[in-house]
């Protein structure tokens with residue numbers, strides 16, 4: 001199909017018309033230079049969108065990479081395409097600096113599932129509010145392992161145990177959370193949410209994750225938190241037997257059990273997050289990058305870390321590639337050469353070179369709103 005026909009088809013129901021559409025000289029659309037190219041890798045093991053869309057079991061796609069490379073745009077375009085292919089889909093932002101609302105050009109904030117307007121098929125968005133999620137965690141842990149419990153324990157003459165709890169530094173962790181902590185809590189909250197029966201019909205969950213550094217720290221965080229919370233739970237058990245008589249005497253048993261239960265739930269969710277990240281049947285992490293040397297190196301480090309953590313990665317999107325020359329623009333020529341150098345580095349990189357690479361063009365208009373995302377999805381996800 002000629003690119004002009006595709007534009008007409010997309011623009012008929014939606015109002016998105018980029019200004020710059022390079023001519024296609026009568027060639028089939030799939031040969032158009034503006035069309036995202038899938039650069040095949042050695043074994044051609046990874047197939048395209050057909051494989052991503054097939055199957056009715058739930059799949060999670062996590063898009064991550066350096067800041068500003070187009071993670072949100074690519075994630076939103078993927079979610080639109082999944083929805084239009086019949087998958088009830090949720091697109092989730094766990095980046096503390098959300099841009100999903102900007103990408104869809106509508107208000108998706110509030111920390112709850114919001115239907116995306118202008119879609120032909122159901123698509124929901126969720127911008128997780130990390131502050132709110134953190135507060136929930138703080139409330140549960142403080143009541144159970146923080147000052148509330150400590151005071152209570154001292155009151156019972158169990159000061160030594162209280163000091164041991166203090167060594168866990170859980171409160172310090174909450175007051176000065178390490179980078180990635182917010183996101184870990186946010187993802188765990190999403191897990192609780194999407195695993196509830198009411199949302200079981202959603203078969204594709206697309207995550208727009210925070211920039212690289214956060215993602216890397218996030219990967220090791222569930223283990224750390226799991227260990228911390230695990231220790232806390234053990235102490236809780238010791239405490240429970242030592243003080244059960246006192247607690248019932250003071251009438252606090254129900255509240256204690258309730259808090260303990262909440263903390264245990266959080267711990268379980270953390271373990272689920274960790275397992276989900278490593279499950280190649282359910283999850284794929286897709287790295288988004290741009291054709292610059294700096295971005296290539298950062299992506300290579302990200303991939304090495306993801307592999308070390310056992311996270312399944314098969315695809316790399318190289319976004320914002322300049323379309324072929326349509327004029328004698330000197331600047332464009334230089335930029336194109338520069339991009340080619342970076343593309344060469346990507347291809348020869350021992351880590352990145354093993355991935356199936358999807359090249360996505362640099363558009364001459366900003367990709368915002370459903371019609372634009374739909375158009376981008378048509379080019380990118382094939």
Ligand SMILES: Nc1ncnc2c1ncn2[C@@H]1O[C@H](COP(=O)(O)OP(=O)(O)OP(=O)(O)O)[C@@H](O)[C@H]1O
Nearest residue numbers: 067068069070071072073099320361362363366367
């Ligand atoms: N292929 C493209 N062509 C033109 N503009 C693009 C392209 N991809 C993304 N952009 C634009 O680049 C900007 C950043 O994109 P986006 O928000 O998707 O990046 P991000 O990686 O999610 O950023 P952040 O790390 O800040 O969350 C946006 O203005 C977006 O419209």
